[in-house]
Amino acid sequence: MNPTLLQLKNVGKRFGDHVVLSEINLEIAKGEVVCVIGPSGSGKSTLLRCINFIAPPEEGEVIFEGRSWKRFHSALNFIANRKYEAQLPKLRAEIGMVFQHFNVFPHMSAIENVMLGLTKVRGKNRNEAREIAERSLRQVGLGDKLDQYPEKLSGGQKQRVAIARALALNPKVMLFDEVTSALDPELVTGILDEMRRLASDGMTMVVVTHEMNFAFQVATRIVFMDAGRIVTIGTPDEIRNTTEPRARAFLSSILG
Amino acid sequence: MASEQPFFDFAPIWQAKSLLIEGFGIAMFSAIAGIFFAILLGLVVAMMRLSRYRVLRAIAFIYTQLFRGVPLYVLVLWIYFGLVFAVGIDIPRIPSGIIALALLNSGYLSETFRSGILAVDKGQREAGEALGLRPWQVNRFIVLPQAGRIVVPPTGNQFVDAIKDSAILSIIGVPELMKIAQEQANMYYRPFEFYTVAGLLYLVAVILVSKGISRLERRLARFSREKIEASSDADKTVSEVGG
Numbered sequence: 001m002n003p004t005l006l007q008l009k010n011v012g013k014r015f016g017d018h019v020v021l022s023e024i025n026l027e028i029a030k031g032e033v034v035c036v037i038g039p040s041g042s043g044k045s046t047l048l049r050c051i052n053f054i055a056p057p058e059e060g061e062v063i064f065e066g067r068s069w070k071r072f073h074s075a076l077n078f079i080a081n082r083k084y085e086a087q088l089p090k091l092r093a094e095i096g097m098v099f100q101h102f103n104v105f106p107h108m109s110a111i112e113n114v115m116l117g118l119t120k121v122r123g124k125n126r127n128e129a130r131e132i133a134e135r136s137l138r139q140v141g142l143g144d145k146l147d148q149y150p151e152k153l154s155g156g157q158k159q160r161v162a163i164a165r166a167l168a169l170n171p172k173v174m175l176f177d178e179v180t181s182a183l184d185p186e187l188v189t190g191i192l193d194e195m196r197r198l199a200s201d202g203m204t205m206v207v208v209t210h211e212m213n214f215a216f217q218v219a220t221r222i223v224f225m226d227a228g229r230i231v232t233i234g235t236p237d238e239i240r241n242t243t244e245p246r247a248r249a250f251l252s253s254i255l256g
Numbered sequence: 257m258a259s260e261q262p263f264f265d266f267a268p269i270w271q272a273k274s275l276l277i278e279g280f281g282i283a284m285f286s287a288i289a290g291i292f293f294a295i296l297l298g299l300v301v302a303m304m305r306l307s308r309y310r311v312l313r314a315i316a317f318i319y320t321q322l323f324r325g326v327p328l329y330v331l332v333l334w335i336y337f338g339l340v341f342a343v344g345i346d347i348p349r350i351p352s353g354i355i356a357l358a359l360l361n362s363g364y365l366s367e368t369f370r371s372g373i374l375a376v377d378k379g380q381r382e383a384g385e386a387l388g389l390r391p392w393q394v395n396r397f398i399v400l401p402q403a404g405r406i407v408v409p410p411t412g413n414q415f416v417d418a419i420k421d422s423a424i425l426s427i428i429g430v431p432e433l434m435k436i437a438q439e440q441a442n443m444y445y446r447p448f449e450f451y452t453v454a455g456l457l458y459l460v461a462v463i464l465v466s467k468g469i470s471r472l473e474r475r476l477a478r479f480s481r482e483k484i485e486a487s488s489d490a491d492k493t494v495s496e497v498g499g
Contacts, residue, residue: 054382093388103383107401116397117387162383169387 002030005065005204006173011050012059013043020046021057021228028173033205035215038225039250044208045100047225048175051206052095053088064091065172093121096166100178102158104150104165110137111146114165122169136168137161140194156187163194173204180211212254216240224250268444269453272436279436280457286350286425286432287418290357294418295411297358298365303395305370316366323363328424332356336428353425353432360421361414368414372407373399405476412469416462423458433457 006028013021021043028034036044049055051062053069061070069091072080105113114133118124124132137146140160150158159179166174176195180188192214199205199218209215215222215236222239224231224247232244242248269276304316323331336352339345347355376399384394426435433454441450 052386054385089385089388089390091388092386095386097383097386099379099383101377101379103377103379105380105383105398105402107405117389120393120397121388165387 002032004028004063005030005032006051006206007063008047008051008060009063010060011047011057011062013046013050013055013057019228021050022059024050024060024230026223026230026233028204028206030172030204031202032220033199033207033218034221034223035219036206036208036223036225037210037212037215037250038231042225043228044225045177048097048177048206048208051175052092052097054097064094089121093117093169094172096169096171096174098159098162098166098174098176098179100181102150102155102162102182104153104158104161106150109147109149110142110153110161110164113150113161114168117165117169132168133164136164139167140164141190154187155183156190159183159187159191160194163191167198173206174198176205176207176209178208178210180209212251226250264449265446266449266453268440268446269449272440272444272450275436275440276433276453276457279431279433280461282350282430283422283425283432283434283458284419284461286353286357286430287415287422289354290422291361291411291415291418293354293358294361294365294414297362298369301362301366302369302373305366306373320363320366323359324367326360328356328360328421329427331360332424332428349425349428349430352428353422353430356425357418357421361418365411365414368407368410369403372403375406376402408469408473408476412466412473415469416465419461419465420458 004027008024008026011021011024012019024047026034036047038044046055050057053062056071058071061068063069069084069088071084104110105116108116111130111133114136115126115129118129118132119126122129134143134146137143137160140163142157142160142164145153145157145161148157150161153161162179179195180191183191188211192211195205195207195214196218207215207219216239217236219236221233222236223233224239224242224244226246232239232242232247234242239247239251242251301316301319304312305320307313307316326334332353335347335356336349339347380398380402381394384398385391389397422432423434425432426438429435437450437454441447444450
């Protein structure tokens, strides 16, 4: 087994009184592809968003490459919290994320979308950034769309821009948040193929998805969540043959 | 023999034309400078209102209420006459007028900017944060450019208002269009003619500015048509607006 890259330790998250995540423990090794499945509202996306603190967890900690990230509770820790927040961009720069609704920047062309992180986060000059961005966009098959604005692109192409934008920063792990859910059916396969390619290149990935075929083919492990908790974790074979009743019910409702 | 007075006589207008043009220039200058500073102040106040710090939010809220709630007439007099007596700050006429216009309009614009910033899809901020951009970079490169497009039309309206409002600066003797028109109307005893011309000059300025704004709006609209439908997934939840 490869060394652990990322670990969630007792992570909990609430919005007001509504507890969305509790006691999440998960260890992810380098090169693993972990797929997170479960009914909608089970906290899958929130779990993903806790990893890079887009939705900061109130409880527990995230350990990334041996460094612990967590926020303090008491108001007395005001300064400590500011300090930790000021450090967050460093963590996020190592973690790529792709969203359900693409979230490409509409006021920038495809290549500018990819260049932004390279120039502002990685400190590359414009020429270097352009070169890397171009290569990154070619890899996802958008070599002929470099100067197109998002409004001129299809959903699948926008999602490719988003993937290129994340990959250009050379992240150590990629988070995919239901990235095919907002796509027209005929475009889904293309994006899934892109993710397969990444997985076979050895990228560490955490994938929240409703695409069961993809999950069972590509994942090294599958996490089944329900009601804000991890119900069971296992290899695709283990999950397919699970005896855990909720996971069974979920899988039979989906796979028939 | 009393000489025959024509009912309408626009000849004095022609004689006073350089004064009127100068007054028009000062009116436009006051409005432009006023809006310029109002945009800067309004942006700062809008960011304060969206801050996570209660104190900043409270200060910004009071600021907005104050300058939206006080008539420009009072504000102008208060700055020009009031401040000298209260704290001995003697600000000349034109700067006083510009400050008054800037404060009043910044109150309105801060609200406009705030709603413009909130109108930018949350996913945009998240995508920026996920890249590892710092909060100010997310604002500078992602949120504000998009909010800017949204607020161009209402900011243009505010500019139009400022042009018309600049007439009020005549009460502290700023030699702008209205003040000149008043003086000349009294001198020639031709109020109808002078006020008509003054009114037309404001009207022309307002029409030209409106045209310019809608042209700008069309140019910016080209890349901002994309609307991302709101997320329907229950997993997606609000994250705080930084700043």
